[in-house]
Amino acid sequence: MRLRVVVSPKILRLSVLAKRLALAIGRFVGVVQNVEIVKVDSDPKLTISKIPQDTVAVIDDVAIPLPLKNILEGVGIDDGQPYFLEDYVAEDYVLGVQVIKVFTKSPILTGATALSAPVLTLQRSFSDGFSATDDIDGELSDSDDILLEVFKATDTASSTSDVSIISVGKTLLDSSEVSDTGFLRNQNYTEDMTYFAEDYVGESRVLS
Amino acid sequence: MAANSSFPLVRLVRNDTAPQLRFTITDTVTGGPVNLTGATVTLHFRAVNTTTVLLSRQAVLLDPTNGVVILIWLPGDLDQPEGEYEGEVEIVLNTGERETIFVPLQFVLREEFA
Numbered sequence: 001m002r003l004r005v006v007v008s009p010k011i012l013r014l015s016v017l018a019k020r021l022a023l024a025i026g027r028f029v030g031v032v033q034n035v036e037i038v039k040v041d042s043d044p045k046l047t048i049s050k051i052p053q054d055t056v057a058v059i060d061d062v063a064i065p066l067p068l069k070n071i072l073e074g075v076g077i078d079d080g081q082p083y084f085l086e087d088y089v090a091e092d093y094v095l096g097v098q099v100i101k102v103f104t105k106s107p108i109l110t111g112a113t114a115l116s117a118p119v120l121t122l123q124r125s126f127s128d129g130f131s132a133t134d135d136i137d138g139e140l141s142d143s144d145d146i147l148l149e150v151f152k153a154t155d156t157a158s159s160t161s162d163v164s165i166i167s168v169g170k171t172l173l174d175s176s177e178v179s180d181t182g183f184l185r186n187q188n189y190t191e192d193m194t195y196f197a198e199d200y201v202g203e204s205r206v207l208s
Numbered sequence: 209m210a211a212n213s214s215f216p217l218v219r220l221v222r223n224d225t226a227p228q229l230r231f232t233i234t235d236t237v238t239g240g241p242v243n244l245t246g247a248t249v250t251l252h253f254r255a256v257n258t259t260t261v262l263l264s265r266q267a268v269l270l271d272p273t274n275g276v277v278i279l280i281w282l283p284g285d286l287d288q289p290e291g292e293y294e295g296e297v298e299i300v301l302n303t304g305e306r307e308t309i310f311v312p313l314q315f316v317l318r319e320e321f322a
Contacts, residue, residue: 018236018307018310019234019235019236019242019299019307019309020233020234020235020309021231021232021233021297021309021311022231022232022233022234023215023216023218023230023231023313024229024230024232025227025228025229025230026227026228026230027226027227027228028228028230028270028278029228029268029270029278029280031225031228031280
């Protein structure tokens with residue numbers, strides 16, 4: 001008899017999902033060693049000067065009307081007594097109408113001048129923005145091994161304030177003067193009131 | 209030095225910045241390139257039989273879709289004493305998956321004349 005044995009082996013296959021590395025030695029890409037010194041010099045000085053000289057002039061012509069003043073003066077001479085102690089004139093002598101002199105005076109307008117100025121407040125704001133970008137070849141590219149970015153922001157705020165204080169004053173000067181000159185005579189003795197050199201009859205007043 | 213390293217021995221001179229190393233990373237199953245878009249490939253460099261990593265230099269993605277990166281030495285990287293060194297290539301994909309090439313690279317570095 002013959003025994004026949006058949007061996008049926010199992011075969012195991014294993015795959016490892018690994019990475020394989022192939023190495024080549026040489027010069028494959030050009031390399032430029034750039035040495036760049038970035039220096040930013042800036043002197044953010046802002047010199048701001050302003051001569052706060054403002055000339056403000058306001059002239060108001062103010063005309064102040066003065067109230068119209070009418071001067072009406074009546075002068076009467078009547079003492080209720082017979083003018084003559086004796087019968088120098090006829091008994092039916094009637095004292096004439098009193099002389100009334102009317103003085104009128106036109107209003108005097110005095111021009112008034114006033115200087116006034118408002119208060120001016122001036123403010124100014126100054127701002128200065130500065131930025132600089134430095135790079136190997138002037139612009140960002142894939143060939144840049146070194147990227148230097150320099151940003152500098154300079155903000156300077158300054159203000160100027162001008163305050164002008166101007167005194168406002170008005171000088172009102174009003175002067176009025178009334179002067180009357182003349183003479184007043186009261187008599188009806190003669191037609192010509194200048195007949196007598198002196199006040200022999202009647203009464204006269206001199207206005208000055 | 210590991211005798212079974214499948215990578216060529218990289219010969220370096222102190223303070224050099226060349227030669228560059230070009231890595232092509234492929235998948236062991238498909239054999240196709242690994243898409244390295246958004247990934248980082250870093251070489252960790254140390255002396256043989258030591259544990260201190262002397263430098264870790266990130267490679268430049270030259271052709272990421274085809275798994276090609278370039279390692280460029282920078283001045284000072286190879287300012288190391290004469291001797292034998294080894295490098296470990298570490299890949300971190302954009303998914304965050306980290307995988308290191310098992311077999312390290314082998315370097316030998318000699319002093320420069322001047």
